[in-house]
Amino acid sequence: MKVGILGTGNVGRTLAEGFAREGHDVVVGTRDVDALMSRTEPDPMGNPPFSAWRSEHEDVAVGTFAEAGAHGEVLVNATLGSASIDVLREAGLADAPDRIVIDASNALDHSGGFPPSLFVVNTDSLAERIQREFPDARVVKAWNTMTASLMTNPGLLAGGDHSIPICGNDDDARRQVADLLRSFGWHDVVDLGDLTAARGMEAYLLFWLGLYGATGSPLVNTKIVR
Amino acid sequence: MKVGILGTGNVGRTLAEGFAREGHDVVVGTRDVDALMSRTEPDPMGNPPFSAWRSEHEDVAVGTFAEAGAHGEVLVNATLGSASIDVLREAGLADAPDRIVIDASNALDHSGGFPPSLFVVNTDSLAERIQREFPDARVVKAWNTMTASLMTNPGLLAGGDHSIPICGNDDDARRQVADLLRSFGWHDVVDLGDLTAARGMEAYLLFWLGLYGATGSPLVNTKIVR
Numbered sequence: 001m002k003v004g005i006l007g008t009g010n011v012g013r014t015l016a017e018g019f020a021r022e023g024h025d026v027v028v029g030t031r032d033v034d035a036l037m038s039r040t041e042p043d044p045m046g047n048p049p050f051s052a053w054r055s056e057h058e059d060v061a062v063g064t065f066a067e068a069g070a071h072g073e074v075l076v077n078a079t080l081g082s083a084s085i086d087v088l089r090e091a092g093l094a095d096a097p098d099r100i101v102i103d104a105s106n107a108l109d110h111s112g113g114f115p116p117s118l119f120v121v122n123t124d125s126l127a128e129r130i131q132r133e134f135p136d137a138r139v140v141k142a143w144n145t146m147t148a149s150l151m152t153n154p155g156l157l158a159g160g161d162h163s164i165p166i167c168g169n170d171d172d173a174r175r176q177v178a179d180l181l182r183s184f185g186w187h188d189v190v191d192l193g194d195l196t197a198a199r200g201m202e203a204y205l206l207f208w209l210g211l212y213g214a215t216g217s218p219l220v221n222t223k224i225v226r
Numbered sequence: 227m228k229v230g231i232l233g234t235g236n237v238g239r240t241l242a243e244g245f246a247r248e249g250h251d252v253v254v255g256t257r258d259v260d261a262l263m264s265r266t267e268p269d270p271m272g273n274p275p276f277s278a279w280r281s282e283h284e285d286v287a288v289g290t291f292a293e294a295g296a297h298g299e300v301l302v303n304a305t306l307g308s309a310s311i312d313v314l315r316e317a318g319l320a321d322a323p324d325r326i327v328i329d330a331s332n333a334l335d336h337s338g339g340f341p342p343s344l345f346v347v348n349t350d351s352l353a354e355r356i357q358r359e360f361p362d363a364r365v366v367k368a369w370n371t372m373t374a375s376l377m378t379n380p381g382l383l384a385g386g387d388h389s390i391p392i393c394g395n396d397d398d399a400r401r402q403v404a405d406l407l408r409s410f411g412w413h414d415v416v417d418l419g420d421l422t423a424a425r426g427m428e429a430y431l432l433f434w435l436g437l438y439g440a441t442g443s444p445l446v447n448t449k450i451v452r
Contacts, residue, residue: 200433207426
């Protein structure tokens with residue numbers, strides 16, 4: 001499958017690595033490829049420079065947001081929540097009807113210090129905002145409920161005995177994303193239905209922050225018991 | 227232990243039954259005892275009239291909010307979130323320093339239809355509001371993350387193999403509540419630390435609504451896997 005991943009931070013890198021490992025054809029998109037590749041200092045989140053990561057992942061191509069957007073049959077939004085809509089526009093989503101967009105982002109607002117809050121919550125969600133902005137896209141919320149390293153490697157924690165929720169308005173897109181997640185080793189994909197469920201999946205981030213704080217490790221997830 | 231339970235809806239009744247079953251001395255508090263006991267129609271949530279429930283639970287005493295508040299070494303807030311602070315004031319909490327208050331409520335706002343939203347969320351929580359209003363109380367958030375029937379009977383689901391988070395500013399109060407929860411059969415009490423974690427525990431309700439919708443059963447909870 002041709003996959004365009006938008007964002008070159010920890011989430012974008014980890015997803016790119018996971019998709020490439022499974023044999024998908026990946027282009028990671030960024031605003032300015034030259035600037036990204038020539039940077040030698042760690043990124044603002046403390047990740048190693050992208051060029052260092054890239055030298056160990058030569059099966060992953062790098063391009064502009066537009067190039068990644070044109071390449072991907074499936075796009076993954078791995079950008080900061082505050083940048084997501086602009087980036088998806090740069091990726092050409094407005095002119096690519098029916099494209100599946102897996103939205104892995106969180107609407108994190110660090111401006112108030114710790115704990116961070118969300119800049120959209122409760123009666124709306126970032127995923128719904130994206131869907132309203134690009135009504136012909138098929139937005140599926142997934143992956144925002146966990147740390148990057150588990151996203152395509154659930155077996156890292158408890159042998160994979162935990163759950164991943166998804167939601168979206170398009171039944172077929174949800175089914176395709178569920179199949180994709182199973183291919184990464186997710187045994188329990190929980191389909192929450194239409195995109196209003198993204199309000200809960202995004203609000204869950206506030207709960208996850210508490211789990212992270214209490215356990216001292218980002219390798220924490222929930223198993224949905226029913 | 228002497229327990230005052232504030233609220234006579236489904237949560238209050240189920241908790242009263244659970245505490246009484248474990249041998250605790252329970253008074254359930256309501257605004258107007260005579261009005262409550264003389265009502266013969268189902269309550270607004272569709273529960274049977276309280277008097278019918280009470281006739282099968284004669285080990286549970288009924289009193290005013292003030293009487294339940296004076297009785298309880300531990301108080302449990304099982305009222306609607308929108309009523310909680312007023313009820314806790316009626317229960318005399320302002321004059322009862324150091325009282326442990328287990329806050330099981332949710333800040334549900336049904337005014338916008340389905341799905342409901344929260345009237346306090348993200349940068350604050352109902353539990354923190356209660357704590358600010360009654361600074362000498364020892365507020366512990368617990369039980370708000372699940373349906374009533376699991377609260378004192380976790381074995382009803384998956385043999386009890388799921389988790390209950392708690393948080394609060396007082397270490398000793400959290401320990402006492404954790405011990406109490408274990409006495410009800412909770413094997414995995416997850417201490418999330420101070421009361422800011424209530425933001426996540428209360429926001430989790432939005433996620434839980436999605437689980438409830440997807441599974442079609444309120445008998446759903448999460449196991450925290452770490």
